[in-house]
Amino acid sequence: MTDASQIRAVGTRLPKPARRRQLLGAAREVFVAQGYHAAAMDEIAEQAGVSKPVLYQHFPGKLELYLALLDESVDALTATVRNALASTTDNKQRVTATFTAFFDFVGSTGQAFRLVFESDLRNEPAVRDRLDRSMRDCAEMISEIIREDAGLGDDEAHLLGMGLVGMAQVSAIFWLGTDQMIPKDAAEQLIARLAWRGISGWPRAGEHAGTELPGNEYAAND
Numbered sequence: 044m045t046d047a048s049q050i051r052a053v054g055t056r057l058p059k060p061a062r063r064r065q066l067l068g069a070a071r072e073v074f075v076a077q078g079y080h081a082a083a084m085d086e087i088a089e090q091a092g093v094s095k096p097v098l099y100q101h102f103p104g105k106l107e108l109y110l111a112l113l114d115e116s117v118d119a120l121t122a123t124v125r126n127a128l129a130s131t132t133d134n135k136q137r138v139t140a141t142f143t144a145f146f147d148f149v150g151s152t153g154q155a156f157r158l159v160f161e162s163d164l165r166n167e168p169a170v171r172d173r174l175d176r177s178m179r180d181c182a183e184m185i186s187e188i189i190r191e192d193a194g195l196g197d198d199e200a201h202l203l204g205m206g207l208v209g210m211a212q213v214s215a216i217f218w219l220g221t222d223q224m225i226p227k228d229a230a231e232q233l234i235a236r237l238a239w240r241g242i243s244g245w246p247r248a249g250e251h252a253g254t255e256l257p258g259n260e261y262a263a264n265d
Contacts, residue, residue, distance in 0.1 A: 063101055066091050067115065070108050075154045078163040079109055110169055116158045117177035120148050124181045134192060138207075138242065139235040141185065145211035146231050149219050160216060182208045193245035207238055 057065060069091035073082045084105055088098040102108040127140035149156040159177060164170045186204030189195060195203070214234045218225065225233070 059101075062093075062097075066093070066098060066101055066108070067112055070112050071155055071158075074109060074112065075157055079105070080163060084108075106167070106169070109164065110173070113158055113162070113170060113173050116155050117173055120144075120156075120159060120177060121180050121184075123148055125184060128184055128188065134188070135239055135243070137188065138239045139231065141207065142211050142214070142231045142235045142238070145215040146218065146227055149215045150223075150227060156216075160212060178205070178208055178212075189242070189245075195245070203242065207242070210234065210238060 066087070070082075070087045073087050073090055082105070084098060085095060087108070088095045091098065098108075102111065123144040124141060127144040128137055130140050131137055149160075159174060162170060162174060165174065182201060182204035184204075185207055186197075186200040186202075189203050190197065190200035193200070211234070214230075218227075218230045223230075
């Protein structure tokens with residue numbers, strides 16, 4: 044009997060970029076479902092409907108395949124946060140947009156967020172470097188705004204940026220694990236409100252203490 048993977052493989056010769064996307068899509072499903080250590084190249088090839096040699100033509104080993112997939116995921120997260128911060132110049136809205144970016148990432152990537160936030164291969168230096176760099180990049184984008192608006196030093200601003208990234212990551216994953224008992228919009232606003240009450244207390248650069256960041260009516264009235 045001919046199975047589905049054999050049917051997909053017959054007479055199908057894809058251009059290299061399309062084949063690569065197909066293989067990465069299949070690998071994502073397997074790695075997310077089983078983790079790196081339990082996943083097998085045989086299973087990924089079967090999921091993609093190709094022979095194992097075809098898979099190895101594009102990726103010389105399981106680690107290289109995992110790293111290519113991880114690069115896609117961390118780039119997607121970084122781009123989502125960058126777009127959120129660029130979507131407005133109002134700091135209150137930026138805070139909300141940042142949390143929305145993380146909630147969107149965990150809620151709409153088909154569990155691919157687990158590769159970034161719950162990887163079982165963190166002891167591998169190449170994986171750890173990518174994961175750490177992703178968090179640093181997101182924190183740096185946020186801290187740059189904090190540094191400019193609040194006049195804080197680099198270390199202080201970066202610590203605050205990392206704190207906001209950590210809050211966004213942990214709260215988004217927790218929310219998803221509750222089967223979204225709180226509606227997404229409400230959850231985002233709830234956590235953004237908590238963050239804004241803290242971050243809005245710093246005066247703008249060049250202004251006197253007690254002058255809060257723009258949009259502080261959020262903290263004052265809510």
